[in-house]
Each structure stands twice: as C-alpha cells, then as structure tokens.
Amino acid sequence: MSKKLFYKNPYIKEFTANINHIIEKKEEFHVELNQTAFFPEGGGQPSDKGYIDDIPVSHVYEKDNKIYHVLNRLPSKLENVKCIIDWQTRFDHMQQHLGQHILSSAFEKLHDVQTIGFHLGSEYVTIDIDKQLSKNDIKKVEYFANQIVFNDLPVSAIYPSNDELNKLPLRKKPSVTENIRIVKIDDFDFSPCCGTHPNRTGEVGLIKIRKFENYKGGLRIEFVCGNRALKDYYLKNEITNTISSLLSVKDIEIIEAANKIIEENTKLKKELKDIKEKLLNFEAVDFYKKSSIINDIRIIKYIFEKRNFNEVKTLSNILSNNPKTIVLFGISNTDKAQLIYSRSKDLDKINISEILKSSLNLIDGKGGGSQFAAQGGGKLSNNINAALNHGYNKIIEILKSL
Ligand SMILES: [Zn+2]
Incomplete structure (x- = not known):
C-alpha cells in the first residue's frame, strides 16, 4: 500500500x-x-x-x-x-472540487436542494440538482456561495469514529463504510469525499454559474471556479467590448441595441420581400406579353441561369394565376437543373405533374406536385433545353387533340 x-x-x-x-x-x-x-x-x-x-x-x-x-x-x-x-492541473482540480462542495452546500442551505450528480470536465464543471429553481433563486445561491469564498473559511479533512460521524450534519451519505474521510469547511459543510481540496475557501476564487438547463426533472448547473472563472471573464469581457465597439454603444446598452437591430432587420426583411414581390409582378407582366399563343392558350417557356428557386416558383405562380396560361420554367446550374411547371386552374385537360415527370426523365431527375403546379430537379444540366422542349411538345400534342 x-x-x-x-x-x-x-x-x-x-x-x-x-x-x-x-x-x-x-x-x-x-x-x-x-x-x-x-x-x-x-x-x-x-x-x-x-x-x-x-x-x-x-x-x-x-x-x-x-x-x-x-x-x-x-x-x-x-x-x-x-x-x-503538474501543479497547474492539480490546483485547478482543487479549485473546482472545493467550489463544488461550496455550491452544493449553498443549494442545500438556501433551497433544500440535493446534488445528485457531479462532473469535473476539462473545460466546465456540472452538478445535477434534484429540483427546479428560478433564475433568481440560482443567482442567490451563487451570491451566497461566493460569500463563503470571501469569508476564507478553513478547510480540513477528518476521519471521525462511527459515534462522531452520527453527530455530524453530513450533506450526503458516505459511499464507503470504513476509514470515512469527511471534508469539513469550518462549520458550514461536512461532506464525505476522497478528493483533494485547498486549505481555505478563499483559494477557490470566484464561483461563476455559466448556465443551467432542465435535467431529469431537476437542473444541470454548469459552473467554473478560480482560474477557469477568470478565463471565462476574459472571454465575456472580450465579447462584450467587441460587440459594444461594433454597435458603438456602452456595454450596458448592448442588449437594447441588439434588440433594436433585430427589430429593424425584421422590418427590412418584410420591406425587401414586398419589393421583390412587386419586381416579380413587373417581370411577370413582361413574360406574359412575350408568351406564345396557341389555340387561345398562352405558353411561357424560359430557362433562367442560376436563379433563386423560390423566386422562379413565385413568378410561375403569378403567371399561372392568369386565365388560360401554361408556364414552363427551368433553372440551369453548373451541377443541376431544376424545372418548375404550372398552369391556370381553367385548363383541366392538362395534368402538369405528368408533363413534368416526363421532362424529368431527360435530366435524370426527381420531383412532383399537383395537376396545377409541379417542380423537380436532376443532375443532367446540359439536357435542360431538351427537357423543357419535351414538356412543350407534350402540351402542344394535348392542345391539338382537344
Ligand atoms: Zn471533494
């Protein structure tokens, strides 16, 4: 031994x-x-x-x-x-470990909450508690825990007899039955533990709760102590100062400024959407004028180069809202071709989904939709012209047979 x-x-x-x-x-x-x-x-x-x-x-x-x-x-x-x-690693473990004792004890003392899990990771430390608490309750625990640090209480390990052990206000039951080692923080906390801890609570440094989340009916609390808390403060300060400088506001005004930007952004997106819609309507008028007319039915056929799919789809819908109109659109990209077909509701002899499917065969594509509007895409972008012409010819065949 x-x-x-x-x-x-x-x-x-x-x-x-x-x-x-x-x-x-x-x-x-x-x-x-x-x-x-x-x-x-x-x-x-x-x-x-x-x-x-x-x-x-x-x-x-x-x-x-x-x-x-x-x-x-x-x-x-x-x-x-x-x-x-490796003292840096060891002292870090001692800071986090005693910090955990203090924090768990503070949770118990203020809210009668038990710690049921503990993990000391290489970056963050977590404890799992058995009850849910409000953000404000957790803040009070954090404050209280830090006062225990600032009071610089003495920490020691004792090996009590069974009689002595029964008299101690233990925070949790020992997991062993012999040579039970109790880590004692003055008269504040008594906890069975085999770990290493600093001699005074002051050495733990700041205890900072970073966040908490629901976990198994209780909460998982993520925190850092001592040098890890300092490192976390460096990061938070860097983030705050950078955002503050980017937004040209004082640090305490960041949240208000960010909210304002988000609000403005939402408004601008809406405005942009409206303007795009107006532009698409103008474009639709242009396409409508240039359409070919066969048997009193307008057919619009066009291939766009690398255009946004949703824009083309909207344009197709606007156009096929006109009576007796059929729209065959394609989008040509380097590595794929997309087809967007639609027709007005009054042309019930034409199933646009079937016409799309026969066109898709030519670009090795997949897709679908309804008898009014359908879309799909395939890999053979070089064949997009042939695919669209195929669809067009199919429609002419149907129109002639009517
Ligand atoms: Zn311990």
Missing part, C-alpha cells in the same frame, strides 16, 4: 519515491511507488498528471489499495526517483 502524500499535504508539488512494483500492460508501465503525491482519479476528481523520472505520467489510478502511475517507458532507476506533479 502506497503512502498517500496528497492527503498529508495537498500542496506537495515535488517529491522523491522508491518504486515498489512495475506491471507491463499493452506497451505501458503501471508503476507503484512506496509513497505518492499523485492523486488517483476518485470522487469525481480526475487523476493528476506530471512526471516520474522525467517520464510523463498519463494517468493515475487506485486498485486494491495500491496506486498505479501509467508511464510509456521504464524509469532509469528504482530508488530516490524524482516525481513532479
């Missing part, structure tokens, strides 16, 4: 140790030391990283009371081996 230096003093960054045992597994070496300050993953806290004899430690885990350090090559010696903890 290796001596757990991280419990004796969670601030140890460097130490020397002797190698007790090495297990080779899949071209990696699982090294057991006589003593270690490397925290193995546990209690929601990820494992430490660092170096043993200048060899990177990729993972640390505990199995059968032994702690194993995973290395990709063998150390050069077995005794007095120099070990270095």
Whole structure:
C-alpha cells in the first residue's frame, strides 16, 4: 500500500519515491511507488498528471489499495526517483472540487436542494440538482456561495469514529463504510469525499454559474471556479467590448441595441420581400406579353441561369394565376437543373405533374406536385433545353387533340 502524500499535504508539488512494483500492460508501465503525491482519479476528481523520472505520467489510478502511475517507458532507476506533479492541473482540480462542495452546500442551505450528480470536465464543471429553481433563486445561491469564498473559511479533512460521524450534519451519505474521510469547511459543510481540496475557501476564487438547463426533472448547473472563472471573464469581457465597439454603444446598452437591430432587420426583411414581390409582378407582366399563343392558350417557356428557386416558383405562380396560361420554367446550374411547371386552374385537360415527370426523365431527375403546379430537379444540366422542349411538345400534342 502506497503512502498517500496528497492527503498529508495537498500542496506537495515535488517529491522523491522508491518504486515498489512495475506491471507491463499493452506497451505501458503501471508503476507503484512506496509513497505518492499523485492523486488517483476518485470522487469525481480526475487523476493528476506530471512526471516520474522525467517520464510523463498519463494517468493515475487506485486498485486494491495500491496506486498505479501509467508511464510509456521504464524509469532509469528504482530508488530516490524524482516525481513532479503538474501543479497547474492539480490546483485547478482543487479549485473546482472545493467550489463544488461550496455550491452544493449553498443549494442545500438556501433551497433544500440535493446534488445528485457531479462532473469535473476539462473545460466546465456540472452538478445535477434534484429540483427546479428560478433564475433568481440560482443567482442567490451563487451570491451566497461566493460569500463563503470571501469569508476564507478553513478547510480540513477528518476521519471521525462511527459515534462522531452520527453527530455530524453530513450533506450526503458516505459511499464507503470504513476509514470515512469527511471534508469539513469550518462549520458550514461536512461532506464525505476522497478528493483533494485547498486549505481555505478563499483559494477557490470566484464561483461563476455559466448556465443551467432542465435535467431529469431537476437542473444541470454548469459552473467554473478560480482560474477557469477568470478565463471565462476574459472571454465575456472580450465579447462584450467587441460587440459594444461594433454597435458603438456602452456595454450596458448592448442588449437594447441588439434588440433594436433585430427589430429593424425584421422590418427590412418584410420591406425587401414586398419589393421583390412587386419586381416579380413587373417581370411577370413582361413574360406574359412575350408568351406564345396557341389555340387561345398562352405558353411561357424560359430557362433562367442560376436563379433563386423560390423566386422562379413565385413568378410561375403569378403567371399561372392568369386565365388560360401554361408556364414552363427551368433553372440551369453548373451541377443541376431544376424545372418548375404550372398552369391556370381553367385548363383541366392538362395534368402538369405528368408533363413534368416526363421532362424529368431527360435530366435524370426527381420531383412532383399537383395537376396545377409541379417542380423537380436532376443532375443532367446540359439536357435542360431538351427537357423543357419535351414538356412543350407534350402540351402542344394535348392542345391539338382537344
Ligand atoms: Zn471533494
């Protein structure tokens, strides 16, 4: 059993140790030391990283009371081996972990809410709580949690006897039955935990809730502490200042300015739509005038180059609103051809969908619609002329037979 230096003093960054045992597994070496300050993953806290004899430690885990350090090559010696903890990562884990204790305790104290899940990720930390709360209630919890930080309360780990344990106001039940380790934040919070924590709440730094969402009937709260909160503040400040400068308003006026822009944008889109419709109506008049007339029926046939599909469809509908009118439109693109056919309601002998389908065969296309209006597209854009002519000839055949 290796001596757990991280419990004796969670601030140890460097130490020397002797190698007790090495297990080779899949071209990696699982090294057991006589003593270690490397925290193995546990209690929601990820494992430490660092170096043993200048060899990177990729993972640390505990199995059968032994702690194993995973290395990709063998150390050069077995005794007095120099070990270095990646302190930046470890201190970050300590900040997030104690921050979680404080936040979970604040939720319980203010709203009688229990924490039922905890995840310490590489970017964000989440806890899952068993009740839904309002945005304002959550804000109060965040404020309260930060006051616990600012009060700089002492944090310690104790190993109480069963009798002592029964008297403690534990926030949650221990998951083990022996050697129960309680992390104590002054008289504020008592929680069974195997993780590493700073000695005072002040070291956690700011606790910032980033967002929350409904989760399994309760809420998932995403937060960051300490240096992660500072990093988050850098980002938020950068975003705020950039938008503020883009919109030429003070930071506190951003939301109002953004709302105004969205409102204006909606209005402009509507205006643009109206203008486009007017233009399409003018264009329709032009097409109508140029249409060929066969048996008193107007036929409009035209191929557009790379034109917006919906625009052409609207134009087709406007035109076929006129009596005795048939519209055969095509759109030619580099890699595809589209066909949009329509006819006025009074030409009930012509099924436009069937005519479209026979045209689509020529461009290897697919599509459909009603007997009044149909559309489709295919890959053979070079054949678009032939496809449209095919449709046109079909119509002439029908008109002649009437
Ligand atoms: Zn903990």
